[in-house]
Amino acid sequence: MGKDAARAEWDNPMQFVLACVSYAVGLGNVWRFPYLCQMHGGGGFLIPYMLMLVLLGVPLFYMELAIGQKMRLGSIGAWRAISPYLGGVGMASVVTSMYLCLYYNVINAWSFWYLFHSFQSILPWAECPANSNLTGPVEECERATPTQYFFYRETLDISGSIEENGGIHMGQALCLLLAWIIVYLFIVKGVKSTGKVVYFTATFPYLVLIIYLIRGVTLHGAINGVKYMFTPKMEQLAKPTTWINAATQIFFSLGLGFGSLIAFASYNQYNNNFEKQAIVVSMVNSGTSIFASIVTFSIYGFKATFNYESCLERVRLLLLNTFDLAEDTISLENVNHWIAELNRTHPEQFASLGGRLETCDLEAELDTAVEGTGLAFIVYSEAIKNMPVSQLWSVLYFIMLLLLGMGSMLGNVIAVITPLSDLKFISHYMSTKTLNGLVCLFCLLLGLGFTTRSGNYWFTMFNDYGATFSLLFIVLIEVITVCYIYGIKRFEKDVEDMLGHRLNWYWKIMLAGVSPILLIALFIFYIVNYIQGGTPTYQAWNKELGKSVVTEYPPYAQAFIGLLLASSVCCIPLTALYTYCKKRNLASGKRERTVSTITPRQS
């Protein structure tokens, strides 16, 4: 039909696959999966992870691609076409994607900031800056570590709590501006420009990961980290949290429910073989997670070994200085032997050491599992500063973070723009370029709020609550809609239409049975966890102590959290209500109109 021919398309199926890979492979693969792996028993975690991939991830991914490719519209249009009462599902997706757009690009701004600061002879997070009278380092830096100081003070200029606001950090604002301009450039011509960009954003991070893998495993002490991670602790599999975290990780890692996959697939050729592509992209995503965690753990191992050996060195010096022994009597290997020896021979002098004698424990160093921005910007940069030629590694690493983040941002922004540009009244008044520009500008202006002094606390709030719960709800409604309201038989017929062969029994069982059950279980778990968790808390950076303290959210922040959750979820019932009322008015008013082909249930 002529109307369909006017829709833009990917130049070739490869662009579509790379776009999906670029979107799905994001920062979560680098900073969330290794943490989960460590928390839930190392190599053993792969079992629930793979199982959930097969039961939950791939079928849902397949379903979203099928919908997008069939309907050839963004999420709002597609869901309205499937069932007009549930057009709100698309709207909820757009709202959630909008929230994600707002805060996700701030991470890219931080990556830019760190990248630009890597072009110095001494990395700024390697040493503490001197205080005003040059007698020693700044106290805050002294109590924390230089990397933490650089992140919390110089990058964020963070305030003590979410209530204390402050001005905008100009450097951050400039980096955010740059990030949004680049995103705009990538999407300005729609899929024509995005299709070319994804060749780079999807493949270059792998190049950097391979380089980092080679560098990582050749670092001193890396093997400790890798061994620690892969040692399976099978008893973790008995805990339900392991399975739930595996399901949640698969779910969010594939980016289901945001509408990005529907938007990407809507630009496909009608007969594109998305079944194969769905499997390929899901496998690539999981494979990347495992690959990235090998890299992360070799870096962990290096950092832990470095800290452990520094600790031993400090103890050695302390013993040498207290007991006035010649320098080469104690070496790093026999420190512990000497501690016992000296305790035996000079007990009083040994006792005078008191609290200054540290215990150095490699296991304890490895145990410090971190996830999220803390891992990416603090732990990793701490490891990088100790590598030889650290500027090069720093630049490479932050370029990789940028590409991963930008690739995901493309999906997020397209998820918002595609449905909007499908709406008739918007596309009538402005061109795609203008719409793209307006959306980017809007997100930039709101995103400036995250560059204020308390911005990181709002960022964490959005990160924790903006998308998690609403997505589960959205995807649950999606699966139930497709399988039971639209009908699995009709869906089967559509797929046969597009692909040429019928739905496999695997897809049918998963989509109609297993996935909805798992989703409902996840959903219930989330609600129970949220209620049981009491007042929501966050980590506030305390300047005096030089560390984060757990603080409760003030009432207005909690109300805002509720607003975040409600605003996307209630789109669904509200739209259903609106459609119902409108149809009633129509039915009573204009009876001679074409019979609407939107009755949800047809045999």
Next chain:
Amino acid sequence: MLVRILVLLYLAGAPALAQTLCQPNASNGYRVRISIKTALGNQAYEWNENEMFLFRATMAFAMRRCYKTETYNVDNIIVCNQTLRVSFWFVVTSPENSTMLIPKADVEKAVSMSRHRINNAFLLTDRTLEFLGIHPTLAEPVNPDTPPWLIVFGVVIGAVFAGIIALLVSSLLQKRRKEKGMMEDGQDEEDMQVKGVENGNVLDGIYNRGFTDDDRFTKL
């Protein structure tokens, strides 16, 4: 004769006197700790009498440099209580009166002033040649006029703006070429505006894509 006895007494007594002047925890003395092997590893030299002489000479140089009017000598630097660690105490006597010690603060001032030279004489650093009690003055932080990150940022954003201008110019040129050639291919940018408009408004009923018989495009 008397002179000889006095000289003998002086020569015998001077070291003893020097020893009483220099004591561990002396009020006007400083403790020095040297870690050669930590600093130099395989290239470490042996600490012996000659190195100690160099130390005393360097200290005398530091005192001379600070207090230009007085000529200090190696004899004015008295060292005692050397340990295996390689740490020892030292005091500085005045050139005029060898029984009088130079106050702690003055010694500190001299050491701080010439710290860099003293370190370099021994191929050591502030951390490996420690004067316990004298804190090394940290280097003045280098404050460039333009922070380096801003320079890189400027380069990148310049490149991005160049990209935007290139994009605008190329689309303008394309438009002009299209207008000249009057081509009607469907790949024009402006045609994309009508994409997705096929949904009629609600009054006409919603076009349900689920029932269309789409043209089969050939699979790539």
